[in-house]
Amino acid sequence: MTHRDWNSDWPAPAKLNLFLHVVGRRADGYHLLQTVFRFIDRCDTLRFSPRSDGRIELATPIPGVPADSDLTVRAARLLQQHTGCRQGATLHLDKRLPMGGGLGGGSSDAATVLLALNHLWQTRVPRAELERLGLTLGADVPVFVHGRNTFAEGVGEAFTDVELPPATYLVLHPEVQVPTAAIFGAPELRRDTPAIRPADWRPGDGHNDLEAVACARFPAVAEHLDWLRRQSPTAMMTGSGACVFASFADRAAAAAALAACPAGMNGWLADGLPFHPLAEIV
Numbered sequence: 001m002t003h004r005d006w007n008s009d010w011p012a013p014a015k016l017n018l019f020l021h022v023v024g025r026r027a028d029g030y031h032l033l034q035t036v037f038r039f040i041d042r043c044d045t046l047r048f049s050p051r052s053d054g055r056i057e058l059a060t061p062i063p064g065v066p067a068d069s070d071l072t073v074r075a076a077r078l079l080q081q082h083t084g085c086r087q088g089a090t091l092h093l094d095k096r097l098p099m100g101g102g103l104g105g106g107s108s109d110a111a112t113v114l115l116a117l118n119h120l121w122q123t124r125v126p127r128a129e130l131e132r133l134g135l136t137l138g139a140d141v142p143v144f145v146h147g148r149n150t151f152a153e154g155v156g157e158a159f160t161d162v163e164l165p166p167a168t169y170l171v172l173h174p175e176v177q178v179p180t181a182a183i184f185g186a187p188e189l190r191r192d193t194p195a196i197r198p199a200d201w202r203p204g205d206g207h208n209d210l211e212a213v214a215c216a217r218f219p220a221v222a223e224h225l226d227w228l229r230r231q232s233p234t235a236m237m238t239g240s241g242a243c244v245f246a247s248f249a250d251r252a253a254a255a256a257a258l259a260a261c262p263a264g265m266n267g268w269l270a271d272g273l274p275f276h277p278l279a280e281i282v
C-alpha cells in the first residue's frame, strides 16, 4: 500500500456510469437506480495541512461555490462532528474535473476528504460507516468511499462489485453545466425500466435513461453525443450529463477519434481504473 501523510497528494478520480437505468421512485422523490460505476484516471487532487485550532478552511475556493457549501468543507466538518475530533485542517483543492459534468467530481472530492482526514486525524471510522456518512452529502459520495468498480442500486448505496476489462475512453465535455435535480425532476423522464440482476449484466449492456431528457434540454449534449456515436456505437452520456463517452479497443483508436473532433468540441482520453487509488487506505 502506498504510504500517505500530510505531505501527500490525495487523488479524487472521476467516474463514468457505464449504464444508468431508472427503475422506480422512492416516496421522498429520490429515484431508484441501477448503474455501474467505473473509476477513470482523470482526477482532482487534494492536499491537507494540519491545524491545531480545530478550524476547517478551504485555501482554494471554487468561483461560484461559497466555501461553507463546498462539498470538501462539508465532508471535513461532518467527519469532525461524527467523531468529536478536535483537530482541524486547511484544504487545498486542485480542480480539474468539470462541475455538473456527470463525472462525480464534487462527490469524489468529498469522499477523498473523508478517507484522507480519517487517516490523517487517525479517527479510524470503518469504511462502511464512512459510506453511510457520505450518503448524507450526496447520492454519489458512497461509491467513491467504497472504492471498487461496482453495480449500484437504491439511490446508489447498495453495491455488487464487478470486475471490468481494461478500457480506454474518449470523453467529450460539452461546455454546459447540467443540473442533476432538473433532469431527475423532468416530467417526461422514463422511470419504469425493468430491474435486472447484477449477475446478468455484461459490459456494453444497458442505456442511460437520463440521456433523452438532458439531450432535449441541452442541445450541446445531443450534438456531442451524435458525433461520438458516429465514431463508436458504444457512445453514451455519463450520469445526468453533460459529458459523453465511448470506449475504444485500444488507445490509438481513441486518439484517432479525439484528433478527428470538430472545432468547438473538447475532449480527452482516460483509462479505466481497476479500483479507486485510495481503495486500500485505512
Ligand SMILES: C[C@@](CO)(OP(=O)(O)O)[C@H](O)COP(=O)(O)OP(=O)(O)OC[C@H]1O[C@@H](n2ccc(N)nc2=O)[C@H](O)[C@@H]1O
Pocket: 017, 020, 029, 030, 031, 032, 033, 035, 101, 102, 103, 104, 105, 107, 137, 138, 139, 140, 141, 154, 155, 156, 180, 181, 184, 185, 238, 239, 240, 241
Ligand atoms: C445522476 C448521478 C449518477 O451517478 O450522478 P451525477 O450525474 O450527478 O454525477 C447520481 O445519481 C446523482 O448523485 P449526486 O450528484 O450526488 O446527487 P444528489 O446531490 O444526491 O442529488 C441532487 C438531486 O437529484 C435528485 N436525485 C438524485 C439522485 C437520485 N437517485 N434521485 C434523485 O431524484 C434529487 O432531486 C436531488 O435533490
Ligand SMILES: Nc1ncnc2c1ncn2[C@@H]1O[C@H](COP(=O)(O)OP(=O)(O)O)[C@@H](O)[C@H]1O
Pocket: 062, 065, 069, 070, 071, 072, 098, 099, 100, 101, 102, 103, 104, 105, 106, 107, 109, 177, 178, 180, 239, 240, 241, 242
Ligand atoms: N468541491 C466541489 N467540486 C465540485 N462541485 C461542487 C463542490 N462543492 C460543491 N459543489 C456543487 O456541486 C455541483 C455538482 O458538481 P459535480 O459533483 O462536480 O457534478 P456532477 O454531479 O454532475 O458530477 C456543482 O455545480 C457545485 O455547485
